[in-house]
Every structure is written in structure tokens, then in C-alpha cells.
Amino acid sequence: MASSPILLRGRFAARYVSRGCSVRYGLPIVQRRKASQLSPSDVDEEWKALAQEIKAGRRKSVLRVLEERGYVNQIAGTRDDLETLLTEKRVGVYVGIDPTAQSLHVGHMVPFMALFWMYLHGYYAVSLMGGGTAAIGDPSHRLTARNEMARETREKNAIEMHQQLADLWVKVEALAAKHGFQQQGPIRRVVLNNRDWLGSVNIIDFLSEMGSRARLGAMLSRDTVKNRIEKGDGMAFSEFTYPILQAWDWWHLYQYGGVQLQIGGADQYGNIVSGIDLAGYCAREMIAEIGGDEAKATLMGFTVPLLTTSSGEKFGKSAGNAVWLNPALTSSFDLYGYFVSTPDADVERLLKLFTFLPLPTIQETIKAHNVDPGKRIAQHLLARQFVELAHGAHAAEAAEAEHRALFAKRHTLNVSDLIENTAEPGSKRSTPAIFLPRSAVFGQSFASVLHSAGAVKSLGAAKRLIKSGGAYVRSVPDDDTQGRAYLSIKKLPQDTVADEYVMPEKNVLVLRVGKRRVRVIQVTKEE
Numbered sequence: 001m002a003s004s005p006i007l008l009r010g011r012f013a014a015r016y017v018s019r020g021c022s023v024r025y026g027l028p029i030v031q032r033r034k035a036s037q038l039s040p041s042d043v044d045e046e047w048k049a050l051a052q053e054i055k056a057g058r059r060k061s062v063l064r065v066l067e068e069r070g071y072v073n074q075i076a077g078t079r080d081d082l083e084t085l086l087t088e089k090r091v092g093v094y095v096g097i098d099p100t101a102q103s104l105h106v107g108h109m110v111p112f113m114a115l116f117w118m119y120l121h122g123y124y125a126v127s128l129m130g131g132g133t134a135a136i137g138d139p140s141h142r143l144t145a146r147n148e149m150a151r152e153t154r155e156k157n158a159i160e161m162h163q164q165l166a167d168l169w170v171k172v173e174a175l176a177a178k179h180g181f182q183q184q185g186p187i188r189r190v191v192l193n194n195r196d197w198l199g200s201v202n203i204i205d206f207l208s209e210m211g212s213r214a215r216l217g218a219m220l221s222r223d224t225v226k227n228r229i230e231k232g233d234g235m236a237f238s239e240f241t242y243p244i245l246q247a248w249d250w251w252h253l254y255q256y257g258g259v260q261l262q263i264g265g266a267d268q269y270g271n272i273v274s275g276i277d278l279a280g281y282c283a284r285e286m287i288a289e290i291g292g293d294e295a296k297a298t299l300m301g302f303t304v305p306l307l308t309t310s311s312g313e314k315f316g317k318s319a320g321n322a323v324w325l326n327p328a329l330t331s332s333f334d335l336y337g338y339f340v341s342t343p344d345a346d347v348e349r350l351l352k353l354f355t356f357l358p359l360p361t362i363q364e365t366i367k368a369h370n371v372d373p374g375k376r377i378a379q380h381l382l383a384r385q386f387v388e389l390a391h392g393a394h395a396a397e398a399a400e401a402e403h404r405a406l407f408a409k410r411h412t413l414n415v416s417d418l419i420e421n422t423a424e425p426g427s428k429r430s431t432p433a434i435f436l437p438r439s440a441v442f443g444q445s446f447a448s449v450l451h452s453a454g455a456v457k458s459l460g461a462a463k464r465l466i467k468s469g470g471a472y473v474r475s476v477p478d479d480d481t482q483g484r485a486y487l488s489i490k491k492l493p494q495d496t497v498a499d500e501y502v503m504p505e506k507n508v509l510v511l512r513v514g515k516r517r518v519r520v521i522q523v524t525k526e527e
């Protein structure tokens, strides 16, 4: 198995302890699910044949694919070396994130999409959740330390994100298959939590094996460290060691699954370089000890670009709030709305980054879009694809239908779909209801209700929005032929909420903010 990413087994673990980087993770725990009937040697042959094609210029390398779609920002090492590594070897690749929040957000998806693409090209892919590193907090590019987070919160976040990542993989496979991408070779992907190994690292081993190789000069010259000390609030020893912990992960994943490539956000360049240095040292030692191809000890990495919108704002925020992937935090409707609002200047770039659509399809879409930009063809496609990736096909379909209905000629909204099963978690509606007691609704100003429902940041903002005609309320229902209640939407009056706005049996008030955001308010009894 010449190109198997698994580099060692128990045999090696028993022999190799002397030189400094002891090997203790010869665990054959990589989940390998058979996708094909191919034997390992067939897979190797197939890989070699692909490499030949790439070298002969008859096939795009994975690096070219990633570059064309806009994922490659800064390579740690040279482009040529990376091209060679990825062409010759079916290496493992990983992306790590720390569970510092309760959910993944849209910004996380850039490095993960690069990982998914590599997976589809046959590489072994690890999505790593930093349950251990989150306890320390990555200081990269921060002038102040992160607020300390209660252990329970961290663990709860880690559980949720772990589940999210596992779900995401399933959706990736479904969506990529729809667009004709078949993952090549045996299926190899996994979600791991670094708490599982960092939680039991012995401090003596850690310091003697990796700490002793980490040179203070190099660590102190990193911008993050310099800026913190000179302009920020100083740095704790624990944060200072963060890059070494991340390198320890890499060393672990290298032994565990032949992970020779790390992809990270734009702020991860320094940590990746430290990892190449420290984990690479151990890898080289190990290969020298057991004998073998030196190329197997090459570690490389790259960062993805930091996304900003064409107007210069950081990507992934809506009205100042993060756009989450968890539908309980950002509904499918709002997620769809976020992407449908993408400015024309950004939409092609985001289609390349956030979808599995082939490039020619994207180009055709942009052409069609330019004929009549007002229809937002490209934005709807982007929104539909992204919601499908994050929430699944059902939710994406529902969100699209609701958004299209909002813009249909009658300017109506099919609220019966919107509010069905509002109280049931996990139901297919795309807009979860917000529960407000009667006293917070009836007799209150619309501005105050908008504010209580979390649709705007302040009462003042709500008043301004209503004054400018940017907020709407459903009024008397029209019945369509199927007996469903379609609601006319009218501009919010500046008065108070009266009975006529609340749907009688359902006790529901529907407000719309701006073009794309809807709030369904379920009016409840006082208790």
C-alpha cells in the first residue's frame, strides 16, 4: 500500500521512543468505509494514473481546482511543492475550529468548503473540533485575550458543533452527488475532537518532545505576540503555547491518518507555519527512523482568503449579528435572505466558494443574470444551494418558495406554510416563531413589537424603519383556490397593534422587516 496515509502501526510504536518525538498514537481508528469494490492496490494504481494525467496536462490538479474557485490565499511553502505533494500523494488534510460559539457560522464554511473539495478528489479529510484548544483560546490576530468561557458552555458548544459537522458531511455528499461529483476511491472522512488526545497529554512529554523544539526567537517574532505585548493587553503563557498545541494536533493526525496538509482561515498562517516546523520535525525523525520516502514527512498548508463584501464589510454579519448555520439561531428563511441580498459584484465569487456547481454552470448563470439583474437569478441560486448545504433540501425549497412569494406580483405571503407547526421543533417551516405575551403586543406600538421580537436593534431603529416605510404587517387574508390564507402585506402604520392584525385562531402576527426578513410572532397568554 505505497500511498496509504497510515504511516505506522504498533510495530513502530514499540520500537520508536528514543529520539524525542515518541509515537503513541498508532491507533488504526480511521474510519474507512468502502465506497468501491477496488482493492487498495487498485486504488493506488488509479491514483498513479491520475497523477500521470495531471502531469501531462490532461487533467486539472486539485490545487488548480481550489485556486480557480478562490480558496487559496497564502501557501506555507512553494506552490510547486504543494502541487507535487498533492499530485503524488493521496495525503490526509485537516481543518480545525475551536468551539468558541454555539454554532458554526457562514464564515467557517470557506476553509471547510476547500476541505470538502479535497475530499471529493479522494483525499482523506479530517474536520477537527478544538474541544481541547478552546480551553486555551487562540490568540492569533487578537489584541486582547478572549473572555474565559465556562467549561460547561465550552463542552455544550463542542457537542453541538460536532453534530453540526457530522450532519454537514452527509449534506455535502448529497449535494455534490447532485452536481455529478463522485468522491473517488474509498470514502475517508472523519470528525474528531482534540480533547480526546490533548486531554491526556502528559506535560513532561509535551514540553520535552515539542516544547524543546519550539524556539523562543521564532515565537516572539510572530506578529500576534509582538502586537499583544506592544499594543494589546499582554499575553498569558497558556496562549503563548497555543501554536504548539495546534502543532501537537497535527503530529497526532499525521500518525493517525497521514495528514500532511492543513487548511485554515486567513488568521491561521502563523499557526500553520509553527506546525510545519514542529510537527514536521517529528515526522522527519520518524521517517528517518523507520526508513522510507522522505516526501512522506513533508508537511504543508495554506490559508483561505478573508472574505469582505464589495462594500468593505466583514462577510457573514447581518445587521451586526453573525449569520449562523444552526437553524434555531438563523432560520432558513433568514439564511436564504442573507445570500439573496448578496450584491451583484460579489455573487460570482460566492457561487464559486459556497457551492458545488461546476464553473461552466456558474458562468452561464452569471450571463443569464446580467441580462436582467433585477431578477437576482444568481443570488437565488446561491441562496438555494447554501441553504441546502446547511439545512437540507426541504428547508431550502421552503425558504425559496417563501422568498419568491414575497416578490410575486400580488405581493402576498403564504403564511399558512410559514406558521404551520410553529411550536414544533424540527418541523419543516423555515421561520421559527417568536413567542410574545399579549401584553407585549396588544396596545403596544408596532415599533415596540418589532423591537421585542428582536427584528431591530433598538426602539429608535424600529421607529426610523417604520417612518421610512421599510416595515410591513400582514393584513386581511385573501383565500386562494386551495383555501390557503395568503396575506396581503401592507406598510406598517405608525399606530398600535390592534386585533385586526392578529390572525384569529392562530393568534399570530406577521411582520416583515426590509425586503427579506420575516418575523412570525405567536401571541401567548400572559404566563
Ligand SMILES: N[C@@H](Cc1ccc(O)cc1)C(=O)O
Pocket (backbone or CB within 6 Å): 095, 096, 097, 098, 128, 130, 133, 138, 194, 245, 246, 247, 249, 250, 265, 268, 271
Ligand atoms: N486555532 C484555530 C482552530 C484550530 C484548533 C486546533 C487545530 O489543530 C487547528 C485549528 C482557530 O482558532 O481557528
